[in-house]
Amino acid sequence: MTRSYGRVVFRFVAAVAVILEWFFSFDLVIAQDGSWKTLVPDAGISSMHTAITRYDTVVLLDRTNIGPSRLLLPNGRCRTQPLERISKTDCYAHSAMFDSNLNTVRPLYIFTDTWCSSGQFIWDGTLVQTGGDFEGTKKIRRLVPCQATGTCDWVESTTEELTVGRWYSSNQLLPDGKTMIVVGGRNAPTYEFVPKRSPGEGVFPLDLLGNPGYDNLYPYVKLIPDGNLFIFATKDSILLNPTTGAVLRKYPTLVGNSRNYPAAGSAVLLPLSHENGFQIAEVLVCGGATMTWSTTAPASKSCGRMEVTSPTPQWLMEDMPVGRTMGDMILLPTGDVLIINGAKAGAQGWGIARDPAFQPCLYAADDPANRFQLLAPTTVPRVYHSTANLLSDGRILLAGSNTHQFYTYNDTLFPTELSLEAFSPPYLNIIFDSKRPTIIGWPKVMTYGSDYLVTFTVPYTKQPRERSGRNQWQDLVEAKLSSAPFATHSYAMGQRQLKLKTVPLERQKSTSRDIAVTAPPNSNVAPPQYYMFFIVNGGIPGKARWVQIRT
Known part of the structure; x- marks a missing residue:
């Protein structure tokens, strides 16, 4: 049976199922594999960092020290940056606002280098963005979102900065909604707070990040329901009290390969539920690299799942259908996890990935008998410096992929990717519109x-x-x-x-x-x-x- 004929049969069966459900209230589930759509063939920049605002606009952000993008700043505006390595005067945008409803792109102005930086939204919807490289390593930037027709833009603080430079760090919003903890970074086995909790507050050591040889960049930081922080780096993890700085427990080592950058697995805090009083927290860590900095090393298939609030936590190990490094893990509205993007070999870094993972993988969080399902493939490789975000309509926005120091479009295995795609998971199929x-x-x-x-x-x-x-x-x-x-x-x-x-x-x-x-x-x-x-x-x-x- 050809694929097109199979889809005709599928739609017919689905239509019959809807009719049966209408008349008989049958609880029927029709499986299918999702679909893809190109939203913008050329967004002008390749987004290394992506965030969805409360107006359904999307902040796209790349590094600045990358030479010209394909998106000019408006009205002849240029950025004069004495510390810029490529050009002291740059008239191209390295950040943009994408309207997910109209599929339009508006340039934004970013001044200091945001390469491999971090961020998060705070209580009032402001995006707070920290660190980066070169002149941006201690910078704190804010963007107050606006409607797609607005003129909101980045504002870089001139009165506050990080205590130490942070490149490849991770942020987590704390329970007050105003304070973020910023954890780790290259040559920074410490954490600090933005804003400072008291005048003159500095940094705090974190032994978990100080072990030599660890792939401990972009550590996974999760706020759990007792107000403490689960922090994972490489294979090990701890529970940290962010108020006192006390390490409350050390968790079992996750077996297998390294997980954090550059091994590039991914992690999620599985959905919290009223059914257990929001007291049970589980973490899922999947993928990674068996050996970093090698284009031939296969990516890992393994996933570890652990109830971090258990008195006796242990990792439950499972295998994905295919190995994946640089995969993004997205919590879907159904409570399942979508694992998307990445490669089947190599690791993060310029030119290291091979064999793109074109098929997303659905992880059924509450169905161990049918845990993994491979879904419809894309044709666009999303490897190093790519992103995935959930949109409010249930689609997944895919952006970026640039495995080169500069924007490179020719004579390369993976050209710099400027397109924006949307993946529609199975639940968005029209057969479920009723x-x-x-x-x-x-x-x-x-x-x-x-x-x-x-x-x-x-x-x-x-x-x-x-x-x-x-x-x-x-x-x-x-x-x-x-x-x-x-x-x-x-x-x-x-x-x-x-x-x-x-x-x-x-x-x-x-x-x-x-x-x-x-x-x-x-x-x-x-x-x-x-x-x-x-x-x-x-x-x-x-x-x-x-x-x-x-x-």
Whole structure:
């Protein structure tokens, strides 16, 4: 059977399934493999760092010391930087704002070098960006997002800076919503806070990052529900109290290869849930390199999963269908994990990757019997310096890939990639549109522990049957909060998802549905910031609405 004929059959079977479900309330699941679309063939820059704002605009950010991009600064503006290595006067943009609704790109102005830097959104939606290389190594930059038609841009602080230079560090927002911890970096086995918690505060040593020979750059830093930090570097991990600096526990070593840069695995904090009082936190670490700096070394297949809040934590090991280095791990609205981008051999670094991993891999977090599924492939290699981010409509935005010191388009295995793509996971297939919810009433602001009325509609309005005395809405409808992380180098800083408590509220003779949703209990579980608020109906998410969590 040809692929095209198979898809015709698939659509016919799917249509029949929808009709059957309409009349008989069958709980049917139709599998398919997702789809790809090029959004912008040439965005002008190759995004090394990417973040989604609460306006559904996307901050694209590259390094500055890279020579000309293909996106000029507007109105003849140029950047005069005495410390620039390529050209002291540069009239090209190295950051941009992408409108994910209209697929347009607006140049942004960045002054100091952001090469391999870090960042995260804080409570009011401001993107705080730290470090980099050369003249940017101690810099702190901020961007207050705006609508796509606005003129917001980067502002670099002239009154504060990092205590030490940080290149390849990681950031995590703390429970106050205003303070970030900045961990590690090249030749920086320490951490510090932005902003400083007290005048003159400096840096704090972290032995986990001081072991010689470790691939400990871009460490994985996760805020867990007790307010402490899980920090992972290479194969080892600790639990750190960020207030006192005490190391509360050391976790078992993860077997196998190295995971952090340049081995380039990836990691996520699996969704936190009201079902266990938000008290159970699990970390998933997948991929990496068996030997760094070798183009022939196969990437690792292994994944380690550990309940870091357990009294007796142990790594549960599983293997992906294919090895992957430089893969990004994205929490989907369904609670599953998408592993996307990267290569099957080599590691991070200029010219080291080989054999691109064109197929995303779906990790079913709650289904060990069907844990991994390879999905539809792209044709665009996304290797070193590529990114992946969840959009509010459920698509995954793919950007970047530049495995060269400068923008290089010819006579190379992997040309500098300027396109922006979107991957639509299986739940976005049109066969599920009859279940897709549209949120029409929701709280713009949530405070901890409070209850809120949420109203949504679905095209398929038949009421679920009562079975065994239970209302099926309780089983079908989920409410999720997903943060907007800062993605770079196969790691999404600050990524977290929460499954909220929902209670169905019946309406008579209405096409809409009401549910009561309970906000997260405290700022350890959900630091104050903007989140994408998803309703997932029978496993099918609709477009998210942006919600701010406040104290």
